[in-house]
Amino acid sequence: MDKKGDLIINGSGSSNGGTFSNVTINGKGTINNDIQCAEFDCNGSGTILGKVTAGYAKINGGVKITGDLEGKKVEVNGTAKVEHNVSVDRLKVDGKATIGGKVKAEEIRIKGRLTVEEDCEAEFFKADSQFKIGGLLNAEHIDIKLFGECRAKEIGGETISIKNKDALFGLFKSFFPTQLETEFIEGNHIEIENTKAKVIRGNHCIIGPNCEIGLVEYTDQISIDKSANVMESKKV
Amino acid sequence: MSEELVSKKELLELTGISYGQLYRWKRKDLIPEEWFVRKSTFTGQETFFPKEKILERIEKIQTMKENLSLDELAVMFSPNVADLNLSKEELLKRNIVSEQVLRIYLENENEPTYFDFSRILEVFVLDKLLQSGEINMDEGKMLLEVLKDHRGTIKQKKGDLLITRKLGVSSCLLLLNTEEFYFENGTKVVAQVSLMNCTEEMKAKLL
Numbered sequence: 001m002d003k004k005g006d007l008i009i010n011g012s013g014s015s016n017g018g019t020f021s022n023v024t025i026n027g028k029g030t031i032n033n034d035i036q037c038a039e040f041d042c043n044g045s046g047t048i049l050g051k052v053t054a055g056y057a058k059i060n061g062g063v064k065i066t067g068d069l070e071g072k073k074v075e076v077n078g079t080a081k082v083e084h085n086v087s088v089d090r091l092k093v094d095g096k097a098t099i100g101g102k103v104k105a106e107e108i109r110i111k112g113r114l115t116v117e118e119d120c121e122a123e124f125f126k127a128d129s130q131f132k133i134g135g136l137l138n139a140e141h142i143d144i145k146l147f148g149e150c151r152a153k154e155i156g157g158e159t160i161s162i163k164n165k166d167a168l169f170g171l172f173k174s175f176f177p178t179q180l181e182t183e184f185i186e187g188n189h190i191e192i193e194n195t196k197a198k199v200i201r202g203n204h205c206i207i208g209p210n211c212e213i214g215l216v217e218y219t220d221q222i223s224i225d226k227s228a229n230v231m232e233s234k235k236v
Numbered sequence: 237m238s239e240e241l242v243s244k245k246e247l248l249e250l251t252g253i254s255y256g257q258l259y260r261w262k263r264k265d266l267i268p269e270e271w272f273v274r275k276s277t278f279t280g281q282e283t284f285f286p287k288e289k290i291l292e293r294i295e296k297i298q299t300m301k302e303n304l305s306l307d308e309l310a311v312m313f314s315p316n317v318a319d320l321n322l323s324k325e326e327l328l329k330r331n332i333v334s335e336q337v338l339r340i341y342l343e344n345e346n347e348p349t350y351f352d353f354s355r356i357l358e359v360f361v362l363d364k365l366l367q368s369g370e371i372n373m374d375e376g377k378m379l380l381e382v383l384k385d386h387r388g389t390i391k392q393k394k395g396d397l398l399i400t401r402k403l404g405v406s407s408c409l410l411l412l413n414t415e416e417f418y419f420e421n422g423t424k425v426v427a428q429v430s431l432m433n434c435t436e437e438m439k440a441k442l443l
Contacts, residue, residue: 121263138259158256183281186244188256201245202255217245236245 007037017050025061034067042078051084059095068101076112091122102135120152128165142187146194150180160187160202164194164210179210241273241284242291251294264310266297322351332356332438337363340373344380354390358383360438361397361429370427371399371406378408386410395431400424 006022007015009029017033025046033050040054044061051067057074068084076093085101096113103120110127119135126143133152142157144150145165162180178194185192185200192200193208200207201217209227216222216233224230248255261267273284300309324342327333333341341359351359358380365371371379379399383390389412398409402423411417419425 123263138263140256140260140263156255156259158254158260186255186259188254 004037007031007035017048023054040071108139125157144180146178146180148178152180152182154184154186155182156184156186158187159189160185160191162192162195163208239289240287241275242287244283244285247285247290247294250291251298253294253298260306261297264306266306266309267293322356324351327351327356327359333359333363334367337366340366340376341380344377354383354387357390357431357435357438361431361434364429364434364437365399365427368427375399375406375408375426378406382408382410390431397427397429397431398425399427401426 004019004021006024007018007020008022009015009025009027011027012029013027014030014032017031017035020035020037022039023031023035023037023041025042025044027044029042029044029046031046031048031050034052035048035050036053038055040052040057040059042059042061042063046061046063048063048065048067050065052065052069052071054069054071055073057069057071059074059076059078059080061078062080063078064081064083066083069082069086069088071088073090074086074088074092076091076097077095079096079098080093081098081100083100085104086099087102087104089105090107091097091103091105091109093108093110093114094112098115100117102118103116103122105122107124108114108120108122108126110131111129113129114127114131114133116132117134120133120137120139122139124141124143125137125139127150128145128147130148131150131152136154136156137152138155139157140159142155142160142162144162146162147165164178180192180195181197182195183198185195185197185202187202189204190200190202191206191208192211194210196212198214199217200213200215203218203220205216205218205222207213207216207222207224207228207230209225211225211228211230213228213230214232216224216230217236218233219236222233222235224233242250244258247253248258258267262272267285267290271285271290273286274281275284276282297309322330324338327338328335338359341362361383362376362380365379366373366376379397382397390410396411396414398411398417400407400409400419400423402419406426
């Protein structure tokens with residue numbers, strides 16, 4: 001295999017894209033076309049007018065990608081804005097990520113803020129913070145610790161757990177209402193707190209405190225906390 | 237669209253699968269996105285599926301998941317057959333082509349070690365037409381040449397293959413995205429196959 005060169009922008013610069021081994025942007029860089037690389041590292045502000053394919057992408061500054069983002073491992077510590085779809089193996093967001101299309105990943109871990117306009121699919125979805133998903137959140141295991149306001153149009157999966165995040169020593173409580181708002185939750189095993197949903201369907205449903213649910217349909221088991229407000233529940 | 241629809245809830249009752257499974261299969265692209273039809277009901281928007289298609293698909297998945305992993309299944313169902321690669325034994329085993337026709341095909345082929353999508357389609361079309369007796373051996377060879385020469389262009393497009401005869405002379409045409417076609421009098425269309433349909437038939441056999 002032939003060795004590919006690196007693209008390094010220190011200061012301000014622009015490039016026309018291409019295939020590289022490493023791409024590093026340390027100041028302000030604009031790439032006017034698609035890039036392919038083994039490693040993508042952006043510490044300053046980067047704009048890519050095209051698609052990014054990277055084995056490992058680390059975004060510490062601010063990045064805007066007008067096309068898709070594909071890769072194995074993507075870490076966002078700063079802010080990332082992807083206008084189209086994201087398809088990666090592992091996505092970790094400690095900063096803020098805004099995605100205009102769909103997200104498809106094996107594993108998604110969020111500690112910062114994630115906004116997805118369309119569907120979000122993963123085998124494993126773990127969120128310790130805020131997120132907003134315009135379409136369906138679909139994952140084998142969904143583990144959400146609420147902090148702030150979370151929203152997803154629909155949630156579906158095998159095991160779904162939505163818990164209120166423990167406030168730090170009871171001092172630093174979120175100023176915003178910690179609540180998850182959704183239309184549907186469908187799964188085999190559902191355990192929720194602080195959730196507002198129109199319909200919940202599952203085999204095993206545990207409705208915790210501060211829930212506001214329109215209808216629960218369950219097949220095996222249900223338990224409803226005293227402080228939860230469930231309009232109707234029926235066994236099917 | 238007058239297809240009969242089935243709601244997600246009814247579907248789970250009918251098939252006995254769980255929400256987890258359904259969502260897993262959706263994630264793995266075993267169930268195409270277009271089949272998720274949204275409709276308003278009194279509880280809000282609900283998801284519906286084309287009944288016949290989804291039931292057939294779920295039955296297939298259920299019977300085949302014993303032997304194949306979900307990822308392998310996904311390759312089977314995906315419209316993207318680019319990474320399909322079979323040996324000739326597998327082709328025979330899956331009943332895509334008969335042994336005689338495969339031998340004819342291999343005579344004209346230099347590197348017959350593997351079969352990717354284009355080759356499987358070629359040999360499948362040849363088999364289909366020879367078996368039905370619509371064309372003879374020479375026409376079959378002609379057909380193969382046409383298909384081989386235009387391998388690249390066939391893939392994405394809606395193609396039709398036409399074999400005509402006039403005064404005992406036959407010729408083979410490949411039509412891409414054609415709506416209608418006419419010949420002069422005395423030309424007889426011996427065989428016409430849609431490559432799209434063939435692809436589907438072939439895939440059905442692969443499954």
